[in-house]
Amino acid sequence: MEGKVFTEEQETLVAKSWGVMKKNSAELGLKFFLKIFEIAPSAQKLFSFLKDSDIPLEKNPKLKPHAISVFVMTCESAVQLRKSGKVTVRESTLKRLGGVHFKSGVVDEHYEVTKFALLETIKEAVPEMWSLKMKNAWGEAYDQLVAAIKAEMKPSP
Numbered sequence: 001m002e003g004k005v006f007t008e009e010q011e012t013l014v015a016k017s018w019g020v021m022k023k024n025s026a027e028l029g030l031k032f033f034l035k036i037f038e039i040a041p042s043a044q045k046l047f048s049f050l051k052d053s054d055i056p057l058e059k060n061p062k063l064k065p066h067a068i069s070v071f072v073m074t075c076e077s078a079v080q081l082r083k084s085g086k087v088t089v090r091e092s093t094l095k096r097l098g099g100v101h102f103k104s105g106v107v108d109e110h111y112e113v114t115k116f117a118l119l120e121t122i123k124e125a126v127p128e129m130w131s132l133k134m135k136n137a138w139g140e141a142y143d144q145l146v147a148a149i150k151a152e153m154k155p156s157p
Contacts (some may be wrong), residue, residue, distance in 0.1 A: 004144065010137035011082040017126045017134060018075045028125055029071030030064050031059075035117035043110060074118065078141030097149045106153075111146050118142055 021028055037044055037057060044050045049062040056065060078133055123130045 004140065006081045006137075006138060006144065007138055008082065009133070011139060013131075013134045013137040014022055014075075014078045014081075014141055015124060015128075017129050017138075020129070021075065021122065021125045024125065025072050025075070026064065028121055029067035031124075032071050032117055032121040033063060033067040035120055039117060040110070042111045043113065046110070048093075053098065064083050069100065071121075073085070074142065074145060077145050078138065079124050081141050081144060095152050111150075115139065115142050115146075 034057060044057075047063075047066075049066075050057070050060065053060055055061075119135055119138055119142075123135070126134075
């Protein structure tokens with residue numbers, strides 16, 4: 001997990017785009033999750049609050065707050081990456097995320113779909129800023145967050 005350096009240039013690209021997206025994080029968070037389910041409808045089964053719900057996804061009262069918190073946490077952790085040299089999500093949060101993802105049966109493919117959905121959401125949110133360098137910067141930040149979560153993916157004691 002260590003070893004991959006998040007450069008100053010990558011930090012700038014991430015921070016600049018997050019600065020623009022932050023005020024729309026509610027709408028973007030939901031968009032991000034709707035994209036995940038569009039690509040992988042079966043992923044809905046991983047969320048207890050979606051399992052037996054017949055409410056349309058975009059109207060589900062529990063999806064939006066969840067989507068916002070995941071989107072914001074992902075973006076905030078990306079912005080902090082270089083300054084701290086590691087993923088800065090509180091350790092208790094990382095442990096909880098690892099445990100929840102483990103218990104829900106999240107596998108590598110799910111992380112890949114989520115990465116694709118995240119990059120697409122950002123690309124649509126800041127089209128005039130989007131570039132291959134920005135895509136790689138967000139991709140690297142996401143990969144490091146996932147590596148930190150995976151390191152905690154084990155049954156809770």
